[in-house]
Amino acid sequence: KQEVTQIPAALSVPEGENLVLNCSFTDSAIYNLQWFRQDPGKGLTSLLLIQSSQREQTSGRLNASLDKSSGRSTLYIAASQPGDSATYLCAVERQGGSEKLVFGKGTKLTVNP
Amino acid sequence: GAGVSQTPSNKVTEKGKYVELRCDPISGHTALYWYRQSLGQGPEFLIYFQGTGAADDSGLPNDRFFAVRPEGSVSTLKIQRTERGDSAVYLCASSLTVSPGELFFGEGSRLTVL
Numbered sequence: 523k524q525e526v527t528q529i530p531a532a533l534s535v536p537e538g539e540n541l542v543l544n545c546s547f548t549d550s551a552i553y554n555l556q557w558f559r560q561d562p563g564k565g566l567t568s569l570l571l572i573q574s575s576q577r578e579q580t581s582g583r584l585n586a587s588l589d590k591s592s593g594r595s596t597l598y599i600a601a602s603q604p605g606d607s608a609t610y611l612c613a614v615e616r617q618g619g620s621e622k623l624v625f626g627k628g629t630k631l632t633v634n635p
Numbered sequence: 636g637a638g639v640s641q642t643p644s645n646k647v648t649e650k651g652k653y654v655e656l657r658c659d660p661i662s663g664h665t666a667l668y669w670y671r672q673s674l675g676q677g678p679e680f681l682i683y684f685q686g687t688g689a690a691d692d693s694g695l696p697n698d699r700f701f702a703v704r705p706e707g708s709v710s711t712l713k714i715q716r717t718e719r720g721d722s723a724v725y726l727c728a729s730s731l732t733v734s735p736g737e738l739f740f741g742e743g744s745r746l747t748v749l
Contacts, residue, residue: 526677556738558740563742564742564743565639565726565728565740565741565742565743566678566726566728566738566740567740568737568738568739571737611677611678613677613678621666621668621683621685621690621691622680622683622691622693622694623670623678623680623738624680625677625678625679626677627675627676627677628677
């Protein structure tokens with residue numbers, strides 16, 4: 523059974539700092555990995571999707587990497603801003619395109635002005 | 636609509652009652668998903684529709700839970716004989732294509748069973 527773990531559970535940083543969020547998964551037979559953002563009381567917003575054949579994806583100040591063989595992904599946020607404060611969730615889809623995402627519990631990020 | 640719409644946004648019910656939660660996906664999106672998120676947890680998969688048919692309902696926790704999408708657009712998640720453990724936020728998502736299409740989530744329906 524696929525399990526996704528995210529550490530740390532919570533992170534508080536001053537504005538402007540670069541930071542890394544970690545995600546690990548137990549079964550390396552994945553189809554893709556996605557990072558989502560969730561604001562309090564809201565749904566999820568897709569940030570980056572990495573296919574299993576890819577090593578990384580970038581969008582603006584965000585960069586996500588994937589090391590499938592070791593079961594790890596990182597989300598790097600450059601020059602953090604208070605508006606980045608949210609919970610960041612990692613999710614993997616099983617190889618074979620099952621359409622079913624397995625999520626971690628998330629990392630709650632607070633960026634202090 | 637511009638995004639995925641879910642109603643009601645909040646529902647408080649008593650144990651044993653029947654509940655329906657509605658999801659209106661983005662127009663033209665053929666794939667529709669239901670997830671359940673408990674406090675402090677990540678979302679858990681419930682069911683996935685491709686068109687009108689449930690392509691994968693393996694995440695439904697028991698036979699009290701049922702979902703339909705009769706015309707391939709709006710979906711309703713139905714919960715019978717609700718229990719306190721059913722309390723959670725029920726999230727709906729849609730995508731234009733099958734995986735790896737980008738998922739668009741609604742804001743969820745928060746269900747509280749007293």
